[in-house]
Structure formats: C-alpha cells, structure tokens
Amino acid sequence: MALFSCHHPQAGVCVQLLAGSGISITKCLPNAEGSPTPGPSPGKMGKYRIRVATGDSLLAGSSNVVQLWLVGEHGEKDLAKILRPIRTGQVQLEVEVSLCLERLLLVKLRKHKSLVGFDWFCKWIAVQGPGTQGEAFFPCYRWVQGNEIICLPEGTARTVRDDPQNQFKKHREQELEERRKVYRWGFWKEGLILPIAGNSQWDLPRNERFLEDKDLDFSLSLAKVLKDLALKGTLDLTNSVRRLEDFSKVFPRGKTPLAERVCNSWKDDALFGYQFLNGANPMLLRRSTSLPSQLVLPPEMGDLKTQLEKELQTGSLFEADFSLLDGVKPNVIIFKQQNVAAPLVMLKLQPDGRLLPMVIQLQPPQNGCPPPVLFLPSDPPMAWLLAKTWVRSSDFQLHQLQSHLLRGHLIAEVISVATMRSLPSLHPIYKLLIPHFRYTMEINVLARSNLVSEWGISDLVVSTGSGGHVDILQRATAGLTYRSFCPPDDLADRGLLDVKSSLYGQDALRLWEAISRYVEKMVSLFYKSDGAVKDDPELQAWCREITETGLQGAQDRGFPISLESRAQLCHFITTCIFTCTGQHASTHHGQLDWYSWIPNGPCTMRKPPPISKDVTEKDIVDALPGLHEARTQKTFIKFLGRRQPVMVALGQHKENYFSDPGPQAVLKQFQEELAALDKEIEVRNAGLDLPYEYLRPSMVENSVTI
C-alpha cells in the first residue's frame, strides 16, 4: 500500500487513510479543537501510524465514519473522522500531530452514523508514535455502537496500585459506572442465584450476543431438529413402543460409538455402576462412611447387611443418594400424571475398578407406610432392570438441573456478570477471565426462556417439569459449597481421590492443576505480595459481588467475601476458570453418549415406582417415556450434545487483552501444558475399553456456550 503525505498550512492534522482494499484515500482535516492543544512541546510535529483491526465476521465492518482521539500523558488530540472500517481485517492510517503527546494512555473512538447506523466490531487499535517508544496496543474486542465515545486504555494490565499518578482512575470509575447500567442483575426464581437482567437474548448487551457464525449454526440446526420433530412427531401419535427394542425408533442414526455401546449394554450392572464414576453425571457418587440411616434393611436381609458392612469396613462401599428429589411434585404431561422417585443406590468397588450395584431402594422410608422395597441384583431380571431404570431417570433429573444447569451454566453466569460489574478492562484479572465468559449469558437466557420456562421443553416432556424443577434448583442452591467446586476438595470429600477407575476424578484433578499453575503464574506477575491482594479495592469488590450478591450470600457455604492472600486469590480464580470450563464440560458432553438410548436416561417415568418384584417387560415399557416424550428428548439431546462446530477450546482464545509480553508467555506455557495433557489422555484412552473424553483439553470449551 502506498503512503501519502500532506502538509496543509491550516490543518491541525494531516491524514492518510489507507483502506484494507488497497485503495488509498488522503484527507486534510482542520484541527477539530480549532487551536492547537496545549502540551509540553507545542508545534512539534509527530508522525503516528495507526493500525485498526476489525472483526473477522461478515457483519463486523461498518460503513459509518469513526472519529479517533489519541490521549497521551501530555495532552489529547482529536484526529476527527478519519476512519471508515468497512471491511474485516486491518487498515492503516498515518497522521501528523502538531504536539507531543508523549506516552499514549488511551485511544478514544466514536462512530458517527449517516442515515443509518451500522455497528462495528473493533478488535484492537495499535499506535506507533514518533520517537523510540514501541507500538502501543489498545485491545477492544467489542462492538462500537450508537454515537457514544468509547475509551480504550493501553493494554498493559494495571491494578489501582499500579497507577500511582491516577492516570486511569477516572477512566476505570466511569467504565464501571457505565457497565453497571448495562450489566444489571436480574431475577429468575425465588431462592436461586442471580442471572443477568433480561427475558430474552434481545435484552442482552450487544457484546454478550452470539456472533453470526455461532448464531447461524445455532438457529439453523435448531430449525432443522424442530422440523424433524414436527414431521416425525406426528407419526408418533399413531405409533407406540411395545417392546424395549422399539426405542430404536428414536435412536439417532448418527450415534456415537459410546451411545451404541450403551444401547447394547445398558442392562449390564457394570455399565450402570460405571456411569456414577464416568458418565454424564459424575457428581453424585460418594464413598460411604456409615450405612445410610434412610436405608431400611429388614431382618430377613441379614446377609445383605453383612455384605454392606464388610464393604464398608474395607472402604469399598459407595452410595448414590437422590434424596434431593424426595417430595418433588411430578409433572403432568398431556393430562397424564408423571412420577418422581428419590432412590438410594449402594455400590461396591471391585478390585478390578468396576463399581457394581448391591441394592436399590427407590423411595426413602415414610412414617406410617410399609418399609420401601429393596431391589437386588439377584431379583428377577425385569424387576432389577426396572429399579435401575428408575435410578437412571432420577439421575437424568439431578444431572440436568443440579450438576449441569446450576453448577455449570448458572454459576458461570454469576461469575461473568459480577466481573463485568466490578473489574475495569484494565484490571489483570478481568483480562485473565474475560475469554471464559463468551456466550454464557446468551445461552443461559435461551435455556431460561426455552428449556426450563413455562411451556418449555422441561414442562413438555420431563417428569420434574412444571415447577418441580424449580424446587430441585432451590434445594440444590441451598447446598452449593465452595469446596464442591474445587476438584481436590470435592473428590476428597466424596472419597474418590484414590479411586483409579474414576477417570473423571483423575482428569478433573489434572485439569485443575494445569489451570492452577496458569493462574499462579499470572497472579504472580501482578501481585507481588499478599498485601497487594488485600489492598486491591476492585478485586475485593469483585469477590463480594460474586459471593454476596450473585450467589445470594454464599459465604456461609465457604465462598470468600474477601481475598486475603495471593494463595486465596489463585484458588478463587482457578475455581472460576474451572467452573466455566471443566466443570461444565464434564456434565455437558456426556448427554449424547448416555441419553441417546432413552431407557438409559429416561426424561420421565409414566408409572409410579414398583412396589413388588412381579415385573414384566411391558411394565418397564409402560413406565418409560412414550414415543412423543422420547423423540423430544432425543431431538434436544442431539441438538445440545452434538460437538459444537463453532467452539474455542480451553486456553485457545485468540483475543489478546494483555499488551505486556509476560502474560502472553504464560498463556503460551498453559497452551503447551494443555496440549501435553491432551496427548496423555489420548494415550491413556487408547488402552481403555471405554475411553473418557469429556475433560480432554481439546474437548473442553473455553467458556459455557451450549
């Protein structure tokens, strides 16, 4: 591209505008202020080369003109309307400024609409000034809308302490004031943690909306599955399931190898037990420390009691307790009463690593009622299978609501909203965390308005829909502990640390440790002492905003309301990143594998839990979802559980919020460590009968986006 120069005698600024198309435009613009801005070296001409990067998507450019200002330590210069960022990619401008700005602090920009306003996605601006200083980098990565002035601070991360001359004080205060107007806490249901305000995706801040590639993929694939559902769903009205094999009518054609395995082996006790360790919901299982008080063992089951006590003594007795579901009001689907149970499963860990069920109690004991029936592996096969199917349906409920929606999606949203409200874009922890919030608010708004809303999918086909789901979320919220979000603590508390066949546990620990090392290196760049952490008012306000406001007073469950040391800060940030990445991945990815075969994860149960062992195949079929519910489940599991074509893997974000080289080097080390871990898991999996893929770093998304 050619460069032009211009020296107009009346011009405050001489501008060369070089479009990315290769077409060069030269303009001479009057000084917008009318007179030279006072500065220490008035009249000294300086040449500034400005590079501007527009986003990569088709709609990122804007035909509107953009006014730029350079703000330096010694003054501010209005460069007037020198930019028209029509195309994606970079453009370069060169300007002569008749004063010495010295070190650049900010670039300000304002988009002027002509007849129509077109939003512009600005990635960054880089400015090379006169003299020996290098190119200053101003990260943006957001939409420029309306005609408000946007200030981009130079990308070196700074806490308040790092700005002793208060050069950025006003900017960070104003930025937070503006953000708090845009990112407002909303309210969804009583007793739950807080969401972002807004009832639909249209209410969200523009920067939280899907970009067009994600939007297009989401909308088109949803339209396709809904069309298929409408077409095939009508046939279901005249069709029915008579045998268990008939569920193959709604078994997806493009199934995963593991889903195929589930279809063939779902009746096996070993696969049933395996799911508590490494299935869609690895969050429920815990090692027993005593025989559960709600387990009622009648005198005639003395042998079972002896076996359970023996396993307990050797530390190989485990339990999966679904008592959170006790008393939850079941849904009514198309005028038919559905059913919910609250099972308790006792399992033993074999020396070969297999986890095998020993006994299932489908309901807790109730005063004035006969003791609940206990189902055993030695029972008639159909009775035992029906009991296990009830457990699978109960697991579907707790998995989707407690482990996936609440502990993955909704918590990530709290962290995200609190960060936007509390940390200015200059703050190192903002820069560290922001890539882990991409698309979380929009996917959660979509979930609240379509999946768990009134008349949403949950109400239409799930046994805990129409209110029971809110009850479960409220109960689960009351039990959210800080320790349960930190795998080293959670796995220790659940007695799973030394269980080699807990592949989830092994991988969660390794991923946690990799994230923890990354965070420690980042934090040590910006906080040289515990005092620096304690004295960071923005950081302290951020922590309080998460625990007290977003989580609605979770300090009594161990969440911090202040950060007293670097170690405490690292632990908190690692928890935030792991929650937005590994925690969600471990409970999201399994859906397609484990729930495509409906009997292994039924969304509803149409008959009450059995009270006798006289069970036929027809009894199981009658209890499982009807074809309509089954097809809807399959459709949405396929839609939500499919590998996302538009995804950023953990640590692979391309946005560069830090202009300093230190954090960039730390991110690179993190990426190398993740690549090595990915390879290790791949090699490990190659030797396994059932590979565990959900926490492979290349499979884990960088944020909650689906």
Ligand SMILES: [Fe+2]
């Ligand atoms: Fe998800």
